[in-house]
Amino acid sequence: MVQYALPSLDLSFAALADATRRGVIEQLGRADASISSLADRFQMTLTGMKKHIAVLERAGLVVTEKVGRVRTCRLERGAxxxxxxxxxxxxxxxxxxxxxxxxxxxxxxxxxxxxxxxx
Structure with missing residues (x-):
């Protein structure tokens, strides 16, 4: 089968296909945020937001860092x-x-x- 795009593009476009994930990207464009604050902002469970963040991380769009009990999300430079x-x-x-x-x-x-x- 012929590949027309890089696999990373497939992951990125699939991640961006969801409105919530696009909203998270938009929010993180303004400021870094914890997963719990993102969950509150988007009125969803912490587990649901973690799943969205995992998709964005796999696509290379978001990076998370855990300090203590708080996992902070930020946009990946050059994403x-x-x-x-x-x-x-x-x-x-x-x-x-x-x-x-x-x-x-x-x-x-x-x-x-x-x-x-x-x-």
């Missing part, structure tokens, strides 16, 4: 760089294709406006 590059490359591809389509449509409209050629 989403590969994902942003992948999206940018595909955006350029789509824009080029849409530009080509626009040119074809413009040519067809001009031909239509010019009418049939007379001999």
């Amino acid at each position: 989403l760089a590969a994902e942003a590059d992948w999206i940018a490359a595909h955006r350029r591809l789509f824009e080029a294709r849409f530009d080509a389509l626009d040119r074809i449509i413009l040519e067809l409209k001009q031909e239509e406006d010019d009418g049939p050629a007379s001999d």
Whole structure:
């Protein structure tokens, strides 16, 4: 089977497919937070939030550190760089294709406006 993307991209995009995990990323973009404070903010159980954090950690988006009884979460430095590059490359591809389509449509409209050629 042909691989079209890096496995790490698969993990990242799968992690980001969930609204709660995107919210956690957004929250951690503002400030580091403990798992319990994130659970409170998102009105879920500590166990549920731990599962979300584990998915984000596996994807390399979040890092946790335990100090005493508190596990603090922070965004991984450089996280989403590969994902942003992948999206940018595909955006350029789509824009080029849409530009080509626009040119074809413009040519067809001009031909239509010019009418049939007379001999």
